[in-house]
Amino acid sequence: DQTIYLADYAPVPVTVTHVDLQVRLDPLATRVSSRLTCIRQGPGDMVLNGELLKLRAVRLDGEELSPDAYSLTDTTLTILNAPDSFLLETEVEIAPQTNKALSGLYMSNGMYCTQCEAEGFRRITYMLDRPDVMATYDVQIDADLPVMLSNGDETAHGHWRDPWPKPTYLFALVAGDLIATHDSFTTMDGRDVALNVWVRPGDEGRTAYALDSLKRSMAWDEKVYGRVYDLSVFNIVAVDDFNMGAMENKGLNIFNSKYVLASPETATDADFANIERIVAHEYFHNWTGNRITCRDWFQLCLKEGLTVFRDQQFSQDARGFATQRIGDVLNLRARQFREDAGPLAHPVRPESFVEINNFYTATIYEKGAELIGMLRTLVGAEGYAAGCALYFERHDGQACTIEDWLACFEAATGRDLTQFKLWYTQAGTPVVKVTEHFNDGTYRIDLEQVIPDTPGQANKKPMPIPLAFGLLAQDGSEVVGTQIHELTSETDHLSFDLDAKPVLSILRGFSAPVILDFVQPDAERLTLLAHDTDPFNRWEAGRALAKDRLMRAVTDDADFDAPWLDAMTTLATDTDADPAFRALALALPSEDDLAQSLHNADVVPDPDRIYAVRRAAQLAMAEHLRDDLSDLRESNATPGSYDPKAEDAGKRALSATLLRLQTMLDGGKAARAAYDVANNMTDRMAAFACLLDAGDETVAHSFEQDWQDDRLVMDKWFMAQVAHAAPRDAVGVADRLTRHRDFDASNPNRFRSLIAGLTGGNPAGFHNPDGTGYEFLASWLLHLDKSNPQTSARLSTAFDGWTRYDADRQAMMKAQLERILGTTGLSRDLSEMVIRMLK
Numbered sequence: 001d002q003t004i005y006l007a008d009y010a011p012v013p014v015t016v017t018h019v020d021l022q023v024r025l026d027p028l029a030t031r032v033s034s035r036l037t038c039i040r041q042g043p044g045d046m047v048l049n050g051e052l053l054k055l056r057a058v059r060l061d062g063e064e065l066s067p068d069a070y071s072l073t074d075t076t077l078t079i080l081n082a083p084d085s086f087l088l089e090t091e092v093e094i095a096p097q098t099n100k101a102l103s104g105l106y107m108s109n110g111m112y113c114t115q116c117e118a119e120g121f122r123r124i125t126y127m128l129d130r131p132d133v134m135a136t137y138d139v140q141i142d143a144d145l146p147v148m149l150s151n152g153d154e155t156a157h158g159h160w161r162d163p164w165p166k167p168t169y170l171f172a173l174v175a176g177d178l179i180a181t182h183d184s185f186t187t188m189d190g191r192d193v194a195l196n197v198w199v200r201p202g203d204e205g206r207t208a209y210a211l212d213s214l215k216r217s218m219a220w221d222e223k224v225y226g227r228v229y230d231l232s233v234f235n236i237v238a239v240d241d242f243n244m245g246a247m248e249n250k251g252l253n254i255f256n257s258k259y260v261l262a263s264p265e266t267a268t269d270a271d272f273a274n275i276e277r278i279v280a281h282e283y284f285h286n287w288t289g290n291r292i293t294c295r296d297w298f299q300l301c302l303k304e305g306l307t308v309f310r311d312q313q314f315s316q317d318a319r320g321f322a323t324q325r326i327g328d329v330l331n332l333r334a335r336q337f338r339e340d341a342g343p344l345a346h347p348v349r350p351e352s353f354v355e356i357n358n359f360y361t362a363t364i365y366e367k368g369a370e371l372i373g374m375l376r377t378l379v380g381a382e383g384y385a386a387g388c389a390l391y392f393e394r395h396d397g398q399a400c401t402i403e404d405w406l407a408c409f410e411a412a413t414g415r416d417l418t419q420f421k422l423w424y425t426q427a428g429t430p431v432v433k434v435t436e437h438f439n440d441g442t443y444r445i446d447l448e449q450v451i452p453d454t455p456g457q458a459n460k461k462p463m464p465i466p467l468a469f470g471l472l473a474q475d476g477s478e479v480v481g482t483q484i485h486e487l488t489s490e491t492d493h494l495s496f497d498l499d500a501k502p503v504l505s506i507l508r509g510f511s512a513p514v515i516l517d518f519v520q521p522d523a524e525r526l527t528l529l530a531h532d533t534d535p536f537n538r539w540e541a542g543r544a545l546a547k548d549r550l551m552r553a554v555t556d557d558a559d560f561d562a563p564w565l566d567a568m569t570t571l572a573t574d575t576d577a578d579p580a581f582r583a584l585a586l587a588l589p590s591e592d593d594l595a596q597s598l599h600n601a602d603v604v605p606d607p608d609r610i611y612a613v614r615r616a617a618q619l620a621m622a623e624h625l626r627d628d629l630s631d632l633r634e635s636n637a638t639p640g641s642y643d644p645k646a647e648d649a650g651k652r653a654l655s656a657t658l659l660r661l662q663t664m665l666d667g668g669k670a671a672r673a674a675y676d677v678a679n680n681m682t683d684r685m686a687a688f689a690c691l692l693d694a695g696d697e698t699v700a701h702s703f704e705q706d707w708q709d710d711r712l713v714m715d716k717w718f719m720a721q722v723a724h725a726a727p728r729d730a731v732g733v734a735d736r737l738t739r740h741r742d743f744d745a746s747n748p749n750r751f752r753s754l755i756a757g758l759t760g761g762n763p764a765g766f767h768n769p770d771g772t773g774y775e776f777l778a779s780w781l782l783h784l785d786k787s788n789p790q791t792s793a794r795l796s797t798a799f800d801g802w803t804r805y806d807a808d809r810q811a812m813m814k815a816q817l818e819r820i821l822g823t824t825g826l827s828r829d830l831s832e833m834v835i836r837m838l839k
């Protein structure tokens with residue numbers, strides 16, 4: 001059994017305080033010489049990690065080690081009877097060119113780069129590859145290449161010194177023919193920091209937004225958290241082949257090029273927003289992750305949940321609280337609630353894992369961020385600031401646990417957080433049941449929390465749930481402003497003396513990551529939609545109205561009623577309201593959201609029926625709005641040159657929503673016109689998607705003619721065609737595209753575009769009743785697993801909802817999961833995922 005348990009944590013007997021590396025780069029025979037300063041801190045052998053390394057020499061204090069003084073396996077080098085303090089030298093050879101797992105040192109389009117989190121450093125040299133071993137580094141890179149970068153500050157060409165102790169996972173090295181856009185930032189204590197964004201020649205015209213986002217992030221972290229940057233240079237590098245979004249290596253962030261490069265012609269508003277958010281996220285890690293890191297990987301949420309929370313705060317400040325919050329909640333529900341409700345559910349701090357890379361999940365990131373938000377609500381903004389200040393002061397330079405983090409808030413505020421800690425250890429999304437009673441001038445709200453069983457966990461304890469709520473009169477005026485009620489026991493109630501039954505606005509701002517079980521009359525929801533002072537709940541009321549209708553259309557063939565359509569029209573045409581908000585309010589719940597909700601209501605979701613009902617609802621909305629659509633789009637035009645600012649992006653989002661409705665009516669006429677005049681990728685992609693929906697047979701070809709030389713734009717082309725194919729054609733389209741000359745499974749962006757275009761973008765296509773979608777996914781996962789297990793394991797989560805569906809679909813999905821599991825040579829990554837899904 002390869003399972004690793006939190007309960008087994010023990011510090012290393014011998015630690016490393018300084019790493020001296022010399023790296024002689026060569027595609028097939030890179031030589032890594034390392035000299036580790038080692039110090040004993042307890043009894044036991046020193047066990048270093050190492051994978052796919054050819055060991056050429058081992059020396060202890062300058063003496064070649066005799067074969068009986070060490071032992072070697074495929075994954076370890078053990079130094080027997082090591083002294084109390086010594087220098088350990090090793091020489092190894094590695095082949096970055098053949099490394100297609102994109103973990104460790106590898107090559108992407110001719111450049112050398114690294115990815116060490118979580119356990120990639122052991123593919124570079126022998127080392128204690130775990131986060132509680134923090135060392136300073138000296139790195140010498142030898143190669144005949146113009147640009148050679150590592151962490152810290154450069155002391156001579158190719159020589160880098162990082163004075164800040166860091167764990168191995170934050171090590172980075174980049175070398176190649178790169179070009180930088182330069183800028184600088186002066187810290188609040190008056191130091192100048194050189195900022196560089198390094199890209200392949202030809203891409204340097206697309207770096208401005210990333211640089212601007214970086215400067216704004218640095219200023220924001222000084223202002224809001226008092227965190228100042230600590231080196232004289234901050235480098236960002238864009239890499240085309242990358243398994244995830246980006247990596248916070250100390251002073252040398254490495255990014256998927258998709259999250260750096262942007263120009264109006266090639267990037268959408270969503271791309272710009274992602275760049276801003278991810279640049280901020282990686283920068284914020286400099287304090288929450290790097291200066292203070294995790295003791296072990298079970299504490300991953302210590303850095304990730306907190307850093308996501310910080311990037312969400314930053315984006316709220318940059319883009320507007322309400323729309324950012326709504327977007328973050330949509331994402332939480334789509335990814336984390338789904339995960340929490342299925343076989344992959346795990347606590348924010350898991351207790352065991354087989355492959356840690358499988359735990360970079362929505363639960364650890366997004367639910368982890370919600371826990372920080374709840375903590376802030378519970379201790380108040382000042383208590384939160386005091387707790388954070390204490391955390392930075394007390395733990396700078398350390399590798400910490402969730403207990404360390406919570407203890408700072410207990411010390412700073414005097415509050416006991418014992419019960420709050422349950423949020424870290426109990427998986428599953430709590431359901432809060434709300435019932436109202438009004439009698440003789442007394443209004444009472446009964447509350448009950450139920451936490452569902454999840455794999456390996458049953459009979460959970462009640463958790464502290466901060467419920468932000470307010471009360472409106474039936475005419476919409478507010479009678480009780482926002483208050484926080486802490487639901488700490490299983491049941492509880494609230495009472496108010498009032499003349500008339502109020503309209504309850506509960507879970508304002510989405511104050512806790514829970515599912516509300518609350519049946520509220522339509523009339524009250526319409527009141528909230530029109531009048532709630534809490535913009536999140538205004539949106540939520542509209543959402544609940546729409547979801548009710550769609551669910552009833554699925555289960556009872558119900559029609560879309562005039563009062564609802566009138567409310568949607570009012571929203572669409574309300575020129576006083578923020579266009580971004582209107583776009584969010586007009587968007588219907590996604591197909592997967594409906595499948596989740598139907599399943600929660602004990603209805604077996606039928607993907608074809610959901611698809612048809614959603615389209616019918618769009619058609620009904622379109623018909624209701626028919627006479628206004630063109631004018632509305634016109635009044636939300638953003639003439640002149642493209643500006644990525646949130647205000648314009650909101651208008652473009654609304655206009656895209658309206659174009660989709662127009663397409664339901666005119667078969668693509670308006671979309672064709674919009675496509676032809678588009679001067680930016682946001683408008684172009686919106687029109688492209690509509691044309692594909694309408695079955696246009698020429699637009700894919702002309703799009704390809706225009707953009708075939710642009711890798712990032714072609715990712716969109718691959719994805720959109722699969723996502724917007726008619727459900728019965730989707731698997732065929734995806735399969736045909738895998739034979740396109742530009743399809744390259746070894747590039748994660750391209751692979752993900754095509755596969756997730758089907759599994760996430762076209763649920764009715766993926767769930768084709770003939771099972772071809774499942775077979776297609778399984779075949780491609782098996783194919784990719786041979787070279788890139790991290791990405792195959794990640795995309796296997798498309799199967800995690802399999803038990804929701806009808807018996808035929810369940811049998812077919814199960815058969816594919818079993819087929820994967822029965823394949824020899826399966827990676828530890830993919831096999832762990834499949835085993836968990838089959839349990």
Ligand code: B3K
Pocket residue numbers: 117118244246247248281282285304357360
């Ligand atoms: N810390 C990295 C993620 C590493 C994933 C390793 N499989 C990016 C981030 O969260 O900022």
Ligand code: ZN
Pocket residue numbers: 281285303304307
């Ligand atoms: Zn992160």
